[in-house]
Amino acid sequence: MTKFLLAVHVIAAIVAVGPVTVAASMFPPAARRAFGAPGDADALATTRLLHRICRVYAVVGVAVPVFGFATASNMGVLGDTWLIVSIVLTALAAGVLALLVLPRQSAVLETAEGDGSVEEMPGEGATAARAATVRLAMVTGIFNLLWATVTVLMIIRPGSTTGA
Template sequence: MTKFLLAVHVIAAIVAIGPVTVAASMFPPAARRSLGAPDDADALATARLLHRICRVYAVVGVVVPVFGFATASNMGVLGDTWLIVSIVLTALAAGVLALLVLPRQSAVLETAEGSGEMEGTPGDGATGARAATVRLAMFTGIFNLLWATVTVLMIIRPGSTTGA
């Protein structure tokens, strides 16, 4: 049963978390293109698609920690430090995505669609929108670094019997 749970956990991580990290990373440059060329429908459509991928796969990504907890419970490692650190980092990554990345993507899209101003952005609309995409790229990078760290912890697992 442990092997099955671990396999589902790893497959879910690849299928769910991978697309979010890639789409979130691609969003800021795509948004800058759509903001720089307001008449370019393809650029705006690309940004919308990337945002939708991020939203959908963020929800699907809930499966990863669910199967992670089931696997850890089956392996008897719920109290191990590496796992607790991974859980905290996973929660931080989810928080960054839900509270910093997705809302900012929505705000940038609203501005690109011409239906809103970037809140809390300095300067005129174009400069403020560009600054917003730069901050969004920073938060996306933090999100990706958190997931990369969790991945490394899952592979190395201090004290594991794999010899890694």
């Protein structure tokens, strides 16, 4: 049963977390293109699609910790330090995604969808739009770094008996 749970956990991580990290990373430059060409329907459609991928796969990504807990329970490692650190980092990553990345993507997208101009953003229009996408790229990078750290912990598993 442990091997099955581990396989589902790893597959869920690849299928759910992978697309979110890639789409979230692609969103800021796509949004800058949409702001740079206000009448470009393709640029705006790309931005919408990337945001939708992030939202949908964020929900699907809930399967990762669910199967992770089941796997850890079966393996008897729920109290191991590496796992507790991974759980905390996973919670932080989920919080960054839910509280920072997705809302900022929505705000940038709403602005881009407005009348096609960036004047709706406070500040200097295009400068404010670029600053918003730069801040979004920063929090997206933090989200991706958290997931990369969890992945490394899952592979290395300090104190494991697998010899890794």
